[in-house]
Amino acid sequence: MIDIDAALSALSLTDKCRIVTGKNTWRTVAFPEAGIPAIKMSDGPNGIRGEGHGGGGTPGVVVPAGITLGATWDVELLGEIGSLLGIEARRKGAHVLLGPNVNLHRTPIGGRTFECYSEDPELSGALAASYVQGVQSHDVAVTVKHFVCNDTEIERMSVDVQIDDRSLRELYLRPFERAVKEGGAWGIMSAYNKLNGEHAAQHRGLLTDILRTEWGFDGFVVSDWFGVHEAVSAANAGLNIEMPAPVRVYGKKLEDAVERGDVTEAQVDLLVRDILVLANRVKADERDANVEEESVDEPNERALTRRAATAGTVLLRNDPVAALANSPVLPLDASSLTRVAVLGPNATIDRSMGGGSASLVPLGHRTLLDALTDRIGPDSPTGASVIFEPGVRIDRLTPVVLKSQLRQPNGEPGLRIEYANGRDWNGDIVVVQPAPTSMIRFFGSTPDGVDPRGFSTRISGSFIPDSDGPHVVGIVSTGPFTMAANGATLVEDPLMELPRSEEFFGYGSVEATATLECTAGTPVELDVRWATSEVNGFAALRVGIRSPEPADLMDRAVAAAAAADVAVVMVGTNDEWETEGFDRTTMDLPGRQDELVRRVVAANPRTVVIVNAGSPVTMDWADPSDPGSAAAILTPFFAGQEQAEALTDILLGNADPGGRLPITVPVRLADHPAYLHHRPDHDGEGNGTQRYAEGLFVGYRHYDATDTPVRFPFGHGLSYGDATWGDAVLDAENRSVTVTVPITCTSDRAATVVVQGYVEAVAPGYMRPRLELKAWDKLTVEPGTTVNAVLELDPTAFRRWDTAADDWRLEPGEYDIVLAASANDERQRHRVTIS
Ligand code: BGC
Numbered sequence: 001m002i003d004i005d006a007a008l009s010a011l012s013l014t015d016k017c018r019i020v021t022g023k024n025t026w027r028t029v030a031f032p033e034a035g036i037p038a039i040k041m042s043d044g045p046n047g048i049r050g051e052g053h054g055g056g057g058t059p060g061v062v063v064p065a066g067i068t069l070g071a072t073w074d075v076e077l078l079g080e081i082g083s084l085l086g087i088e089a090r091r092k093g094a095h096v097l098l099g100p101n102v103n104l105h106r107t108p109i110g111g112r113t114f115e116c117y118s119e120d121p122e123l124s125g126a127l128a129a130s131y132v133q134g135v136q137s138h139d140v141a142v143t144v145k146h147f148v149c150n151d152t153e154i155e156r157m158s159v160d161v162q163i164d165d166r167s168l169r170e171l172y173l174r175p176f177e178r179a180v181k182e183g184g185a186w187g188i189m190s191a192y193n194k195l196n197g198e199h200a201a202q203h204r205g206l207l208t209d210i211l212r213t214e215w216g217f218d219g220f221v222v223s224d225w226f227g228v229h230e231a232v233s234a235a236n237a238g239l240n241i242e243m244p245a246p247v248r249v250y251g252k253k254l255e256d257a258v259e260r261g262d263v264t265e266a267q268v269d270l271l272v273r274d275i276l277v278l279a280n281r282v283k284a285d286e287r288d289a290n291v292e293e294e295s296v297d298e299p300n301e302r303a304l305t306r307r308a309a310t311a312g313t314v315l316l317r318n319d320p321v322a323a324l325a326n327s328p329v330l331p332l333d334a335s336s337l338t339r340v341a342v343l344g345p346n347a348t349i350d351r352s353m354g355g356g357s358a359s360l361v362p363l364g365h366r367t368l369l370d371a372l373t374d375r376i377g378p379d380s381p382t383g384a385s386v387i388f389e390p391g392v393r394i395d396r397l398t399p400v401v402l403k404s405q406l407r408q409p410n411g412e413p414g415l416r417i418e419y420a421n422g423r424d425w426n427g428d429i430v431v432v433q434p435a436p437t438s439m440i441r442f443f444g445s446t447p448d449g450v451d452p453r454g455f456s457t458r459i460s461g462s463f464i465p466d467s468d469g470p471h472v473v474g475i476v477s478t479g480p481f482t483m484a485a486n487g488a489t490l491v492e493d494p495l496m497e498l499p500r501s502e503e504f505f506g507y508g509s510v511e512a513t514a515t516l517e518c519t520a521g522t523p524v525e526l527d528v529r530w531a532t533s534e535v536n537g538f539a540a541l542r543v544g545i546r547s548p549e550p551a552d553l554m555d556r557a558v559a560a561a562a563a564a565d566v567a568v569v570m571v572g573t574n575d576e577w578e579t580e581g582f583d584r585t586t587m588d589l590p591g592r593q594d595e596l597v598r599r600v601v602a603a604n605p606r607t608v609v610i611v612n613a614g615s616p617v618t619m620d621w622a623d624p625s626d627p628g629s630a631a632a633i634l635t636p637f638f639a640g641q642e643q644a645e646a647l648t649d650i651l652l653g654n655a656d657p658g659g660r661l662p663i664t665v666p667v668r669l670a671d672h673p674a675y676l677h678h679r680p681d682h683d684g685e686g687n688g689t690q691r692y693a694e695g696l697f698v699g700y701r702h703y704d705a706t707d708t709p710v711r712f713p714f715g716h717g718l719s720y721g722d723a724t725w726g727d728a729v730l731d732a733e734n735r736s737v738t739v740t741v742p743i744t745c746t747s748d749r750a751a752t753v754v755v756q757g758y759v760e761a762v763a764p765g766y767m768r769p770r771l772e773l774k775a776w777d778k779l780t781v782e783p784g785t786t787v788n789a790v791l792e793l794d795p796t797a798f799r800r801w802d803t804a805a806d807d808w809r810l811e812p813g814e815y816d817i818v819l820a821a822s823a824n825d826e827r828q829r830h831r832v833t834i835s
Contacts, residue, residue: 001280001285002285004273007276010035013255013265013268016272017250017258017268020235020241020272021243021247021250022245024452025051026040026051026444026445027039027040027041035285037285037288038284038289039289041095041097041222043357045066045099046062046065046353046360046640047061047062047085047353047358047640048060048089048092048097049092050293052445058092059295059361060092061084061297062305062353062362062640063305063308064308065614066114067118067615068312068313068639068659069117069308070312070662071313071314071660072311072312073662073754075126078127078130078134079130079133080308081134082135082137084301085131085135086135087138087301090287091295092293093293095284096187096282097142099131099358100117100127100145100179101116101145102176104124104171107152107583107675108615108665109585109586109669110153111579111583112580113578114353114614115580118663119663120662122178122774123776124174124175128183129183132179132183132185133183136184139282139283141220142183144183144188145188146192146193147221148176149161149193150192150193150224154582154583154690156581159193159689160197160690161194162691164803165803166801167696171696173210176188180216180217181216185217187219187221188217189221189223190206190207190221190222191227192224199228201228201234201239202228207238207239220274220278221241222240222241223239223242223243225357226248226537229249231257234249234250235263235267236267240272297364306642306645308640309640310655310656311658312637312658313634313635313639313646314657315330316611316635316716316717316718317632318631321605321631324606328632329607330608330632331651331653332652334375334382334384334652337565338385339384339565340386340564340565340567340568341557341560341566341568342373342387343388343389343567343568344390344569344571344572345391345392345393345572346574347368348368348388349367349574350644351572351573352638352640352641354575355575355580355581356580356581357443364641365641366644368570368610371647372568384565389560391554391556391569391596391600392553392592392595395546395576396574396576396577396590397503397511397542398511398544398545399545400437400542401543403436406437406438407462407523408460414437415459415526416432416459416460416461417440418459419431419449419455420455420457421450421455422454423479425458425529429458438544438545439541441540455532457529457541458527459529459530459541460525461526462523462524463523463526464521465524465547466520467518467520468548470548472515472546473490473513474511474513474543476512476542477498478504478508478532479541480493481494481531481541482528486524490516493512496509496533502581503542504581505581506581507540508540511544526543554592558599561599561603562603567600567603567608568607568651569596569608570610570612572611572613573590583678584615587616587666594620601621601629607632608632608633608634610633610634612637612643614638615663617665618667622711623711636659656719656720656721658719660717660754660822661713661715663699664703664823665710665711665712666703667711671708673697699714702769713822715773715823715825717754717822719751721747721749721751723746723747723753724746725743725755727828728817728819730830730832732833734795735810735835736793737797738793739789739790739830740788740790741755741790742786744781744786745783745784745786750782750783751781752780753779754778754779754821755789755819756819756821756822756823757773757775757791757817757820759774759798759817761798762813762831763814765811766800766811774797775793791819795834796808798834813834814834815831815833816829816830816831817832
């Protein structure tokens with residue numbers, strides 16, 4: 001343990017102003033002479049990426065993305081997931097996990113919607129608190145992020161969120177409040193955006209008044225990466241650590257500010273003290289950040305991630321089908337299958353996580369086609385034939401080339417990367433390493449011997465085409481490059497003249513493309529020279545190659561569906577459509593996937609549609625009044641490394657789809673409440689402001705209040721089992737209410753039930769959304785048994801923020817507790833009087 005007082009007095013002012021900064025992208029500065037070790041941080045939040053670089057990184061466990069975890073509605077499970085990630089963090093030598101992300105699903109198209117749990121603050125907060133406890137039980141700190149209102153990726157480093165106090169308190173701050181008060185979070189990450197005019201990282205009202213004084217937070221606050229701009233306000237606000245290095249704001253500038261008297265040394269001591277408390281909490285003096293990162297694949301951890309994936313997969317629809325004698329399509333009876341068509345672009349590629357800082361190299365992953373073929377294919381007891389057809393393409397850019405189509409000069413799969421220090425790609429080679437794919441990324445670290453401040457590469461190998469004809473080659477780069485194919489220059493940007501785009505967090509160029517004539521099986525020699533731009537801790541190159549699209553791609557899929565007993569069509573997005581860095585511009589499925597679904601359903605009514613996307617998509621083919629609509633629809637969102645196994649478990653009825661929507665699926669994009677205020681407005685100087693003009697009416701609160709039809713309501717999800725709800729018994733005491741609801745399983749399969757408790761003020765006399773989720777209980781009820789759902793509502797369930805008094809207020813009066821199976825499926829209501 002560090003003796004905090006002794007360590008503090010051993011540090012000079014210069015040291016103290018240095019310790020509040022990063023040493024590099026992921027670590028803080030160590031002061032061994034004062035007994036202070038380095039602290040290592042890692043993304044987060046659906047796995048531990050570690051300090052990996054290039055196309056790789058140390059493979060790790062990938063748990064379901066935040067939205068899938070949100071769909072579990074299972075507080076206890078989140079504790080188990082948090083605990084697994086705490087263990088993973090230790091394996092990667094990390095003391096701090098950069099997560100969970102508890103920003104709200106304010107819109108269905110946020111670039112990071114997949115990372116966050118829900119549109120509802122209580123669901124988000126309860127899950128986050130449990131995750132935090134799980135992670136921290138292994139002496140690993142969390143940083144609950146991004147504090148606060150980082151709910152869009154548009155102008156993400158600068159946008160000024162204009163929000164009223166009541167919506168801020170009741171909605172956006174609430175998950176943080178629960179993570180701090182109930183979860184005991186040791187860390188918070190400030191947001192990039194401004195809040196009512198001040199950068200979140202420099203906002204004393206947030207970082208000190210609310211967080212520390214009101215909530216009693218006694219941990220540390222780290223800036224989001226490059227998200228702090230000015231030393232005096234940040235230090236006085238209570239921002240403990242500026243990340244990453246090189247130092248831009250604290251360090252010398254903070255020291256000067258102390259010398260000028262703009263920041264007191266006592267304030268700097270407070271900042272440092274919290275970092276030393278962190279070091280003690282995570283036992284950094286006993287756990288060296290330099291340990292080698294380990295990959296561990298434990299069967300019980302795989303089982304947990306699979307259980308979480310099934311628990312968060314939502315069965316949206318499972319209607320009876322006339323062609324099946326009015327039975328539903330799911331679950332499939334494996335013994336009756338002889339021919340199965342697996343269709344759709346996502347069925348053969350792992351799409352189990354979104355893009356950006358949350359992504360990592362999975363330990364292993366399987367595709368739906370692999371998992372289904374193993375279980376029902378020719379070599380299984382079922383012995384069915386399994387036919388795959390992609391049907392459509394959905395690439396946003398030219399597709400990254402995978403290992404199977406790349407050969408290093410020595411014949412091994414992949415490409416060879418030769419590194420030189422400095423930005424001249426003809427410089428002396430210092431390191432040679434393979435790359436598994438044609439995308440390389442450097443987020444803070446480089447191979448040993450390669451200078452992260454500036455380096456260059458020569459990338460060589462060959463591409464093996466699998467078809468004849470013109471292929472489109474595309475390059476997106478954060479630095480200068482030139483690319484030759486078979487010795488002739490094909491595409492280049494040696495002076496970085498290409499405009500920047502949204503790619504690679506805004507550091508990437510637009511995609512430069514050229515055409516390359518190929519013959520199937522004849523290797524094309526590639527030679528790419530690439531260098532970093534300036535020092536910004538992030539550098540990347542993406543080479544994509546698109547083969548000619550067969551004209552009959554969709555027809556083949558439709559024919560396969562028609563000839564099969566059952567068609568499983570997996571549509572969705574991927575980590576390039578849903579990623580940190582930008583919001584989607586539409587809710588529609590990319591490419592011609594809607595057409596594919598409609599044609600497949602028309603060809604075979606026994607079709608299961610799997611929507612594999614990290615946030616809602618338009619599903620016009622799911623309208624129950626349309627006879628041509630899909631009868632069976634499942635969504636796992638992005639369900640982590642075991643997604644394919646979990647889906648197979650559900651398809652074959654070996655597991656119940658346990659998920660309930662943590663976000664409303666609107667009929668169309670324009671229906672969502674923030675639609676009119678999603679894009680920032682600008683003043684003459686280009687400063688963007690984003691007004692949260694929908695106020696309290698986020699998600700179901702809006703659709704309910706305005707009676708707007710939705711495609712699938714918040715909280716919706718079906719089970720394979722059936723259950724009846726008995727009359728609830730209420731026990732109200734001291735402004736707290738316990739609701740007990742007996743649930744009886746009436747089918748011969750176990751039923752998963754989530755009893756949702758919404759509070760409705762009977763005659764509020766002030767503005768209030770009609771329904772607000774305040775408690776829930778998730779149960780599995782075995783056939784023939786009755787189990788009680790128990791919902792606990794404490795006084796926070798009835799309070800509201802009183803802006804005039806600048807405080808919480810509990811209005812005495814009558815409230816209905818609405819017990820429901822979704823925001824649109826009320827089952828019972830019970831009146832209580834709160835005094
Ligand atoms: C993201 C954070 C992340 C950090 C480090 C930022 O761009 O907003 O969520 O933890 O990078 O990767």
